[in-house]
Amino acid sequence: MSDLPAKAPRWAIWLPLALFLGFVALVIVGLYRPADRNVASALVGKSMPQFDLPAALPGRPGLDSKVLANGKPHLVNVFASWCIPCRVEAPQLGALAKAGVPIEGISVRDTTENLQGFLQTNGDPFQRIGADDDGKVQLALGSSGVPETYVVDGKGTIVYQHIGEIRPEHLGVLLEKLKEAGE
Amino acid sequence: MKRLIALVALALAAPVFAQEEQSTAPYAYRQLDDPAQETKAQDLMETLRCLQCQGQSIADSDAPIAGSMRSLVRERIKAGETPEQIRAWLIERYGDYVSYAPQLTGLTWPLFAVPGVLLLIAFLLLRRRFSAKGAGQ
Numbered sequence: 316m317s318d319l320p321a322k323a324p325r326w327a328i329w330l331p332l333a334l335f336l337g338f339v340a341l342v343i344v345g346l347y348r349p350a351d352r353n354v355a356s357a358l359v360g361k362s363m364p365q366f367d368l369p370a371a372l373p374g375r376p377g378l379d380s381k382v383l384a385n386g387k388p389h390l391v392n393v394f395a396s397w398c399i400p401c402r403v404e405a406p407q408l409g410a411l412a413k414a415g416v417p418i419e420g421i422s423v424r425d426t427t428e429n430l431q432g433f434l435q436t437n438g439d440p441f442q443r444i445g446a447d448d449d450g451k452v453q454l455a456l457g458s459s460g461v462p463e464t465y466v467v468d469g470k471g472t473i474v475y476q477h478i479g480e481i482r483p484e485h486l487g488v489l490l491e492k493l494k495e496a497g498e
Numbered sequence: 499m500k501r502l503i504a505l506v507a508l509a510l511a512a513p514v515f516a517q518e519e520q521s522t523a524p525y526a527y528r529q530l531d532d533p534a535q536e537t538k539a540q541d542l543m544e545t546l547r548c549l550q551c552q553g554q555s556i557a558d559s560d561a562p563i564a565g566s567m568r569s570l571v572r573e574r575i576k577a578g579e580t581p582e583q584i585r586a587w588l589i590e591r592y593g594d595y596v597s598y599a600p601q602l603t604g605l606t607w608p609l610f611a612v613p614g615v616l617l618l619i620a621f622l623l624l625r626r627r628f629s630a631k632g633a634g635q
Contacts, residue, residue, distance in 0.1 A: 354549050357593045397519045424521045424562055449523035450566030457591030459549035460563065 353478045356457030356465075363391075363471045364455040368445025371422045371430055378419050378445030384471030388496035390418045390489070391465040392441070393453060395425050396433035398461040400480035405437035407481040412440035416493060420444040423453050423461055464489070468496035519562050525572035526565030532576075539572045542581040545598045546571070546588065555598065 358364070363380050370377035383389050392408060394401040412418050420441035422430055425448070434441075447453055456465070459478075466475035466489065475492040477485060530536040540557060546567065548559035556564040556571070567588075574584050588596045600606060 352552060354552075354592055354595055357589075357591055395519070424519050424566070426520055449521055449569060450563060451523075451570060453563070454566060454570055454588075455591065459592065 354459040355478065356459075356463075356473070356476050358457045358473050359476050361473060363465075363467055363473055364452075366445075366452045366455060368421065368447055368452060371420070371425065371444040371446035372427060372434075375441070376443045378421060378443045380471065382443070383419070383467045384469065386469040387417065388469055388493050389467045390416055390493070391421060391456075391467055392418055393421045393423060393447075393456065393458050393461055393463045393465075395423045395461050396429040397425070401433075401462045402437050404462055404480035404482070405440075407483060407486055408440040409438045410486065411489065414490070416490075417442050421447050421452060421456075423447045424450055466492040466496055521562055521565055521569075523566045523569035525569040525576075527568075528572075530572050530576055535575050536572075538581055539568075539575045542575070542584060543568055543571055546585070547596050547598055549592065549596065 363383050365380050367379045367381075368377045378391075383391065390408075390411065408418060418440045420443065422444055425446065430444070445452070453461075456463075462480055464477040464481060465473050466477075468474050474496050475489075477489065481489065530539060543557035544555050546556045548554045548556045548561055548564040548567070550561040550563050551559050554561075554564070556567045571584055574587075575581070585597055585599070589601070594601050594603065594606075600609070602610060
């Protein structure tokens with residue numbers, strides 16, 4: 316048995332076991348690491364896709380992507396009246412609007428009546444609201460749910476994406492990104 | 499009794515009101531008229547991930563965003579785009595994660611290369627072993 320011509324060192328016999336244990340360790344780490352289920356938009360750092368959404372409310376302009384490139388940074392909030400976390404973030408959006416941040420809304424798969432009710436109950440921070448009834452613009456933005464908020468700089472480039480509701484502790488980051496976008 | 503029935507009916511109706519999410523996406527639940535195009539769209543939809551219910555394809559999922567994605571796929575197929583163009587459009591926005599069909603990228607090429615390398619190593623080892631035996635006899 317031992318007269319094989321290839322003389323492998325004695326420790327080499329442990330090599331397959333070590334490889335296997337390394338593999339098991341990798342699997343265990345992967346299994347127990349808390350997974351990030353958010354699908355971030357791949358458009359961050361790129362320019363906003365072109366779109367022109369009709370008005371979601373009478374008397375309020377719809378959202379044309381051209382206004383996002385008017386030289387000033389904007390927040391674009393993807394929301395809906397049927398979305399519960401959108402109610403949670405409403406006070407924060409209100410605070411941002413009060414601080415002078417232009418907030419543009421994209422209302423996804425919604426109706427005028429529901430939207431009006433939602434804004435009456437939760438406050439209305441939006442300058443414009445575009446109706447994305449078939450969800451096409453949401454897909455074009457790389458948004459995988461509501462609410463999502465995009466910071467867009469004056470040239471119409473997406474510089475930051477916030478996924479999920481804006482809680483009070485997120486305001487700092489958003490204001491910072493808006494400030495950076497305005498420089 | 500009538501009142502009771504009305505009450506029960508109201509109680510049953512409540513969840514319907516709670517889930518008002520209305521989409522006008524035309525092809526979310528409608529097939530394309532051309533069966534060949536519909537087959538193409540269906541094959542593509544089965545390999546695209548629903549972004550909300552992440553274990554399902556958009557063909558399997560009843561989530562509203564999956565409906566929007568199905569409609570997008572069907573409308574673009576109808577307009578003459580190829581399935582791979584549509585997949586590329588979605589990957590451009592959501593990353594590789596949106597596609598169930600694995601893409602060959604800078605990150606994933608070892609997955610494709612390792613089986614070949616292992617086969618090659620196995621072949622070399624076996625050949626050495628067998629030729630060594632042959633020489634020993």
